[in-house]
Amino acid sequence: MERISPHQFMTLGAGVLLGTTFLPVASIVTGVGGRDGWMSILPGFAVGIPYGLMVLSLLAQYPGKNLLQISEALLGKWVGKIIGIIYISITGYFGGLLLAQCGNIFERSIMPLTPLWLFYLGGMLLVLYLVSSGIEVFARFSEVVFPVIVIALILNIDLTIPRIEQGELLPILSEGLRPIFYGVLKVLPFGMEFILFLAGILTFLPTGKQELGQLKTGVWRAVFLVGILDMLVVLMQILVFGPVETNRLIYGFLVLGKMVEVSKTVAGVESLFMGVWLGAVVLKIGAFFFTATWGLESVFGLKGVKWNLALSVVFLGIALGFVKGQDLIREISLVDDYLILPFTSVWILTLWGFSHWKKGGGIQ
Amino acid sequence: MKGKRCKRGFVLILIISLLFLSGCWGKREVEELAPLMALGFDLGQKPGTYLITGQYALPKKGATGAEVEDWTMSFEASSLREAYEMTYKILNRTPFNGSVKVIVIGEDMAKASFKDMLDFAQRFSEFRRTIYLVLAKGKAQSVLNVKLRNGEMPAMSIKNHLEQADEISSYPTVRLGHYLTVLGRKSTAPIIPLVKILKSGDGGIEYKAEGKNGTEEIQLEGAGVFRGDRLVDFLTDEETKGYMWLENNVVHRFISTVGSEESKVNFSAHVLSSATKYKVADNNGKIELQYQIKTSIAVEEVLGQNDQLSDTEWVDLLKGAEKSFAKVIQKECELSIQKERKLGLDFLGVGRHIEEKNPAYWKTVKDQWEDKIADFPLSVNVEVTIHHSGMSSSSPTTN
Numbered sequence: 001m002e003r004i005s006p007h008q009f010m011t012l013g014a015g016v017l018l019g020t021t022f023l024p025v026a027s028i029v030t031g032v033g034g035r036d037g038w039m040s041i042l043p044g045f046a047v048g049i050p051y052g053l054m055v056l057s058l059l060a061q062y063p064g065k066n067l068l069q070i071s072e073a074l075l076g077k078w079v080g081k082i083i084g085i086i087y088i089s090i091t092g093y094f095g096g097l098l099l100a101q102c103g104n105i106f107e108r109s110i111m112p113l114t115p116l117w118l119f120y121l122g123g124m125l126l127v128l129y130l131v132s133s134g135i136e137v138f139a140r141f142s143e144v145v146f147p148v149i150v151i152a153l154i155l156n157i158d159l160t161i162p163r164i165e166q167g168e169l170l171p172i173l174s175e176g177l178r179p180i181f182y183g184v185l186k187v188l189p190f191g192m193e194f195i196l197f198l199a200g201i202l203t204f205l206p207t208g209k210q211e212l213g214q215l216k217t218g219v220w221r222a223v224f225l226v227g228i229l230d231m232l233v234v235l236m237q238i239l240v241f242g243p244v245e246t247n248r249l250i251y252g253f254l255v256l257g258k259m260v261e262v263s264k265t266v267a268g269v270e271s272l273f274m275g276v277w278l279g280a281v282v283l284k285i286g287a288f289f290f291t292a293t294w295g296l297e298s299v300f301g302l303k304g305v306k307w308n309l310a311l312s313v314v315f316l317g318i319a320l321g322f323v324k325g326q327d328l329i330r331e332i333s334l335v336d337d338y339l340i341l342p343f344t345s346v347w348i349l350t351l352w353g354f355s356h357w358k359k360g361g362g363i364q
Numbered sequence: 365m366k367g368k369r370c371k372r373g374f375v376l377i378l379i380i381s382l383l384f385l386s387g388c389w390g391k392r393e394v395e396e397l398a399p400l401m402a403l404g405f406d407l408g409q410k411p412g413t414y415l416i417t418g419q420y421a422l423p424k425k426g427a428t429g430a431e432v433e434d435w436t437m438s439f440e441a442s443s444l445r446e447a448y449e450m451t452y453k454i455l456n457r458t459p460f461n462g463s464v465k466v467i468v469i470g471e472d473m474a475k476a477s478f479k480d481m482l483d484f485a486q487r488f489s490e491f492r493r494t495i496y497l498v499l500a501k502g503k504a505q506s507v508l509n510v511k512l513r514n515g516e517m518p519a520m521s522i523k524n525h526l527e528q529a530d531e532i533s534s535y536p537t538v539r540l541g542h543y544l545t546v547l548g549r550k551s552t553a554p555i556i557p558l559v560k561i562l563k564s565g566d567g568g569i570e571y572k573a574e575g576k577n578g579t580e581e582i583q584l585e586g587a588g589v590f591r592g593d594r595l596v597d598f599l600t601d602e603e604t605k606g607y608m609w610l611e612n613n614v615v616h617r618f619i620s621t622v623g624s625e626e627s628k629v630n631f632s633a634h635v636l637s638s639a640t641k642y643k644v645a646d647n648n649g650k651i652e653l654q655y656q657i658k659t660s661i662a663v664e665e666v667l668g669q670n671d672q673l674s675d676t677e678w679v680d681l682l683k684g685a686e687k688s689f690a691k692v693i694q695k696e697c698e699l700s701i702q703k704e705r706k707l708g709l710d711f712l713g714v715g716r717h718i719e720e721k722n723p724a725y726w727k728t729v730k731d732q733w734e735d736k737i738a739d740f741p742l743s744v745n746v747e748v749t750i751h752h753s754g755m756s757s758s759s760p761t762t763n
Contacts, residue, residue: 109489125377163494165545166612167720174723241541244548258492259541264527267492268462 001064004204006214008139012201012287014222015142015149017048017194018229019284020101020277022153023251024329025187025230026237033183035243036173038234040180044187045227051195051345052219054352055202056212061355063207067199068298071347074354083347084299088292090339091196092311095288096318097332099123102281104325109254110274120319123278124312127286131293131308135204138286145279152276153229156253157236159260164239189336190230191223192344197287199348200294250329289315398422398435398457402519404504405481406470408440414473414481415440416447417505419519420459434517438505444484461490465523467497467540468559470504474588474595482593486544493541496526499588499595501560510561513571513579522559525584530615533635534605535584547592551715551733553707555607558586558598589703589711597707599700606700609657609693610712610744612640621688622667624695631685632665636751644721651725652741653714657693659746663753673758682750690746697744705738714740 004012029037055067062070068087072080103119111119130138205215233253237246240256249255257270292311296302322328404417416439421432437454441447451459467485469478485491500507510518526537535557546554562583564571573579587599587607599607608614617635621627638659645654663685673681704712715733719726729736 112489125380129377163541165542167716168545170720171723174719174727240545242545242548244550245541245544248548254489255493258489259494261494267494 002134002136002204003206004136004139004201006206006211006218008136008143009201009205009215010218010222011146012139012142013194013198013218014225015146015280015283016197016287017045017190017222017226018146018149018280019190019193019287020098020105020281021190021226022230022233022280023105023253023277024332025190026234026246026252027249028186028333029183029234030238030243030247032186033179034175035169035171035238036175036179037183037243037246038231038238040183040187041231041234042224042227043180044184045191045223045230047184047188048191048194048223049220051191051348052198052223053216054348055195055198056215056219058351058355059202059205059207059215060212061359064203066202066294066298067348067351068295069203070355071351074351074358081299084295086343087196087199088295088299090335090343091200091288091291091295092314093318094193094332094335094340095285095292096315097322097328097335098281098285098288099127099315100319100322100328101332102278102285103319104322104328105251105254105277105281106274108251108325110271116323117320120316123282123285124316126282127289127315128308128312130282130286131289132305135201135290138290141286142283145283149276149280150225150229152273153233156257156260156273157232159262160236160240160256162261163256163259164236165242168239168242169235186337188345189341192340193336194222195344195348196340197291199344200291203294285315392458395423396457397460398451398455399460399463401463401517402466402468402508402522403444403464403485404438404468404470404500404508405473405478406438406503406505407472407476408442410440413440413442414447415470415503415505416444416481417468417508418447418451418459419508419517420455421463421517421519422457432517436508444481461488462492464491464495466519466526467495468500468504468507468522469497469556470500471502471595473504474499474556474590474593477593479593482540482543485540491540493539493544495540496523497538497540497543497556498522498526498559498584499556501558501598506561507559507582510582511579513574513581518582521582522584526557529584533608533614533617534601535587536604536608536611536613549713549716551710551719551730552713553596553709553711554590554592555587555599555711556590557584557604558588559584589707589709591709596709597703599703599711602696603700603703606696606698607712609638609640609697610655610700612638614638614640614659619661619689619692620665621685621692624688624692627668627688629669629681630667631663631688632667633661633663633685633689633750636660636662642717642721644718644725647741650741651718651722652743653717655697655742655744657697657744657746658749659689659693660749660751661689662751666753666759669759670761671758672761675757678753678757682753686748686750689748689750693746693748694744697746701742701744708734708737710734710737714742 029040033040058070068084071083099120102123103116106119107116130141237252237256241249241252246252257273260269261267293308296307322331398420400418401421402419406415408415418437420435422435424431424433439447439450441450448459508518512518512521529535529537536555538556543554546552560583562569562581564573571581585601587604588595589597589599614635619635620632622630641656643654645652704710
C-alpha cells in the first residue's frame with residue numbers, strides 16, 4: 001500500500017485546495033461582496049479546517065479506510081453505496097468540467113486558435129500519466145509544482161504593484177458585514193472540493209498518533225496558506241481594477257498578468273505565468289481523477305488501467321461537451337454551489353456525528 | 365512486464381507528440397507580422413460607420429536593428445473586425461495587437477460615444493490594459509498621419525511624451541485600464557489628455573517646416589472631460605494643471621509667478637515633490653472637502669531683480685516667493701474647481717473622496733451627486749517650501 005508523508009499531504013492538499021481558484025475567485029467574491037469581497041476569502045477557506053479535522057478524526061477511528069468505506073461501515077451498505085455513487089458522479093463530472101476549464105483558460109487568453117481538444121488531450125495525458133504512476137508520484141509532483149505556483153503568484157502580484165489605483169479599497173466595510181457573509185458562501189465550495197479529495201486519500205495517509213497530529217497541522221497550514229494567497233490575489237485585483245471591473249473580468253488574474261511591465265522593457269510575460277497555471281490545473285484535475293477512481297474501487301471494486309482509461313474518456317466527453325465558455329463557467333458555479341457544497345457539508349457532518357453517537361453509545 | 369508496458373506507453377506518447385506538437389497552431393514568423401502601434405477612431409461618413417486608422421510599424425526588409433516603416437491606413441467600417449478584414453486584404457502581413465501603445469480618439473467620435481470602439485480593445489486578449497488613451501483635437505486620423513520633423517512615428521511620439529509626462533506633470537496619463545476603472549466608479553467623470561497638431565506659429569511656438577507637404581509637430585496639452593464615453597468639454601492648460609494638483613498627480617513641474625500678481629520680481633521654479641491630502645470635514649454642520657497641497661520647489665530663475673540683496677533680504681524675498689507660488693497653484697486649482705462646478709461633472713473625483721472618508725454621508729448624497737457638485741463646499745490650502753535657489757543668491761548686476 002502506498003503512503004504519503006505528512007509534508008507531502010500538506011503540499012498536495014494546498015495544491016488541490018488552490019487549484020485554479022485564484023483565477024475566478026476575485027470576480028466571484030466582488031460580485032456579491034463588492035470592494036470588501038477580499039475579506040470573505042480567509043473565513044470562507046477557514047470553514048474547511050473543522051471539516052478537515054472531522055475527516056481526520058474519522059481516519060483515527062477507522063485507520064486504512066477512506067470515507068466511502070467508513071460510510072458503508074457507519075450508515076449501512078446500501079446507504080454507503082448511494083453516497084459512493086453520488087461521490088463518483090460529482091467528482092467525475094467536476095473533474096471533466098475542470099478539464100474543460102483548462103481549455104477555456106488557454107483559448108481565451110493566449111492560444112485562441114489552438115483546437116480545444118488538444119488542451120483536453122494534452123491535459124488528460126498528463127493526468128493519466130500521473131495517476132498511473134500512483135499517489136506517491138502525484139504527491140511528489142505537487143511538492144515540485146506547488147512552490148513554483150506560489151512563487152509565480154507572488155511575482156505576478158508583486159510586479160503589478162505599480163498599477164495600483166489610488167483609494168480603490170476604500171471605504172472598508174461601508175456596506176456592513178452582510179456582503180462579506182455572501183462572499184463567504186461563495187468561497188465555501190473551494191474548501192469542500194478539498195474535503196472531497198481528502199475523503200478519498202485517507203487510505204494513503206499514515207495513522208500513527210504523531211503523524212495524525214502532523215496531518216492536522218497540515219490541514220491548518222494548507223488552508224491558511226491558500227486562503228492568504230487567494231486573499232492577496234483578490235486584494236490586488238480590487239486595488240488595480242476597482243471592484244466593478246474586478247467583477248466584470250472573467251479571469252482577472254490573467255489580465256493582471258498581461259499588465260506586468262518591468263522598467264518599460266520586459267512585457268508579455270503572461271505566457272510564462274500561463275505555463276505555471278497549467279501545473280495548477282493538472283494538479284486539480286489529477287486530484288479529482290484520483291477521487292473518482294478511488295470511488296469506483298471502493299463502491300464497485302473497479303480498478304486498473306482499463307478503468308482509468310474509461311474514466312479519462314468520460315472526462316474528455318464532459319470537456320468536449322462544454323465548448324461554450326459561458327456555459328462552462330455557469331456550470332462550474334452551479335456544481336460548486338448546489339452539489340459539492342451541500343453534499344460534502346452534510347455528508348461529513350452526518351458521518352462525524354454518527355461516529356461520535358455510536359462511539360458514545362458504545363455501538364459497534 | 366509492467367516496465368515494458370510503460371516503455372511502450374511512453375513511446376506511443378512520443379509518437380503522438382511528434383504528430384501534434386510539430387508547431388503551434390496559428391504559428392506565424394515575426395516577419396509575417398505587422399505590429400500595430402496605434403489605433404485611431406473617428407466617425408465615418410456613412411451613418412453607423414467609423415473611420416478606423418491603424419498605424420503599423422513594419423520592419424524594413426534588409427534593415428538592421430529596429431528600423432521600421434510607418435504604414436498608416438484608415439478604413440471606413442462598422443466594426444473593428446471589419447477594418448481588420450480590410451487590412452488583411454491590403455497588407456500581406458498579420459496585424460499583431462499586442463504591440464499597441466496608443467489609442468487616439470477623434471473629437472467627433474468622442475462627442476458621439478466611443479464605447480463600442482473600445483469594446484474590442486478591452487475584450488480581445490491580445491490587447492493590454494496598459495495602452496494609453498488620448499483625445500485628438502480634430503480627427504484622430506490627422507494626428508496619426510502627421511509627418512513629424514524628427515521622423516518618429518506619431519504613435520511612438522505620443523507614447524514617449526506620455527511616458528515622460530511626470531517630468532512636467534501638466535496633463536494626465538490615462539491608460540485603458542485606468543479609464544475602465546474610473547468608469548466603474550460611476551460618480552467620477554473620466555478625463556483623457558488632449559493631443560493636437562502644432563503648426564509653426566501656434567501658441568508662440570515656431571519651427572521650420574520641411575519637405576514638400578511641410579512637416580509638423582504634435583503637442584500634448586489640456587484634456588477632455590467625459591460623461592462616461594461622451595466628450596462634454598475640454599480643459600484648458602491651466603485647468604488641467606489644477607486637476608493635476610488636486611488629484612495628487614504632480615511629480616515634477618515647472619512653475620512661474622510671471623503674470624500672477626503685480627510684482628517687479630518674478631520667479632520660475634522646478635517642483636521637486638508634491639503631495640495632496642484630502643480631508644472631509646464637518647464645518648458648522650456642513651460637510652466639505654479640504655485639499656491640503658504641500659509642495660517643495662527649487663527656484664531656478666529670478667526675473668526683474670536688479671539689486672544686490674543681503675542674506676536677510678534674500679531670505680525675505682524667497683519667503684515672499686513661497687507665497688507667490690502658493691497663489692499660482694491656488695489659482696490653477698480654483699480654475700479647475702470652477703470648471704467642475706460649471707460642467708456639473710465630477711472629474712476631480714470629489715465624490716470618491718467623500719465616499720472614502722465618510723461613506724455614511726456619501727450614501728445620502730450619491731443619488732443627487734451631479735446636482736450637488738455645483739455648490740459642494742471645497743477648499744484648497746497650499747503650502748510651498750523653497751528648498752534652494754540654485755547656485756547663487758542675488759542676480760548678477762548690470763551696473
